[in-house]
Amino acid sequence: MEKTKKLYPLEFSPVEIRHEWGNERIAIADLGIEDSVVREGWLADNSIGDIMDTYMERVVGDAVYSYYGRQLPVLVKFLDIKGELPVHVHADDTVSEQRYDILGGKELWYIMEASPEARIFLGFRKDVSASELYERCSEGTVKEILDEIRPKKGDFILIEPGTVHSAGNGLEVAVIKESSELPFILDGDEGESAENHLAEAMDFIDYRRNSVSKIISGNLQDGNGPVSAVAECPEFHVSKICLKDPLHMVNEEAGSFLIYVCVAGEASIQIPSEENGKKKTVSHQLRKGEAVLVPAEIQDYFIVPADRNTVLLEAGAGQRDDTDNYIDPDTEPFLEGEDYEGLEDEEREQDDEFLKKSTGRHDMKWN
8 A cells, every 4th residue: 555645844935026116026925827937856847836736635734625625715925015016905814705706905014124215005004085096096095194114123013904004125035925926016006007006995995094013023922932922813824933052843633834034044854754664854944035834734844043143934824713602503503482484485485586596696807
C-alpha cells in the first residue's frame, strides 16, 4: 500500500505588478483568475487552486474548509508605494458576496518602512454627504476631507471595508487581507473609470467621521513574550512574532493553516520527520519580503531565527460563528394541538416558486 505523502510548507513564486504609484508583489493569493504557484518541492508548478481542489481540508483544516470550501481565505501581498496610491474603498462580505460572488476587502497593513514624508489617508475628518464626496472625487479634492496619518515603521493599520483610504510618498507595506482583489477607485483611473467605481461604491462607503484611531503600535512585544496578538476578527487573525530564539509550534488544537510573513531578518521553518527509521529535520528558509503557508496537517514544527532581529507576522483564518442564537434548534416546528393538515405541502410549493424566481444572479463586467 502506497504511503500518503505529507504536505510541506508551501512557498510560492511572487507575482509582480507595476503601477504608476509603485510596485505590488503578490506573495500568496487564491483568486481563481490568477492563483499563486508553488515554487519548490514535489508540488512545484501547481497553483494554490489546484492544491486546494486536491488536498482540501489537509491544507486549511476542517473548520476552515467547512466554511470557505476550496478557497484559501487569506491573501498576502507587499506594496512599494513611491508615488500616490489612488483613493479607493473595499466592500464588505455581504455586498461582495451578493454582487460579485467574492469575499470582502478587510485588510491589515504592517509598515515595513516609512519615509519622513510618508502619509496614509484613512476615513473622513468629518461627517460627509454622498453628494459632497461625489463632487470632491470629480474635482480631485477628496484628500482634503480625509484623515491624515503619519505612519512609522512597525505600525499596524486595520482598514475596515467601507473606509475610503489612500497612501503615498515612500512606504513599504505588508498587507494581510481577505482573499479578494476588487478596489473601487474613486479619484483617477489606472485604466478604469473612476466615475463608474464611485457610482458602484456610493451605497457601502462609510461617510462618518473617523473618530477611532486605527493605528496599532509596533511595540506589542514589550512585556508579552515573543508572540503578540495584533488582530482577531471573523475575517482573519494576525500575531506579531519577535523571533530572537527558536519557537516550538504545536498546531494540534487550532487544526488550521497558518501563514508566516517575514517583515525583518530571516528565519527557517523546520519540520521533524523520519525516514527509514532515522530522524531528520527538513528546513524551509523564509527571508524578508517572503511568505510561507504551513498546511493544517503539519502540527509540530520549529521556527528558528537566522537573525536576532527577525520579525514575523503569523496569519490565519478568523473564527466564524454563523449560529443564530435566537433560534432554538430543539424547538418543534409545530405547536401541539393545532391543525396543520396540508400546510407543509403549501409551504413547499411556495418555497419552490421562490427558488425559481431567485436563482438568477446579476453579473457585472468591469470594462
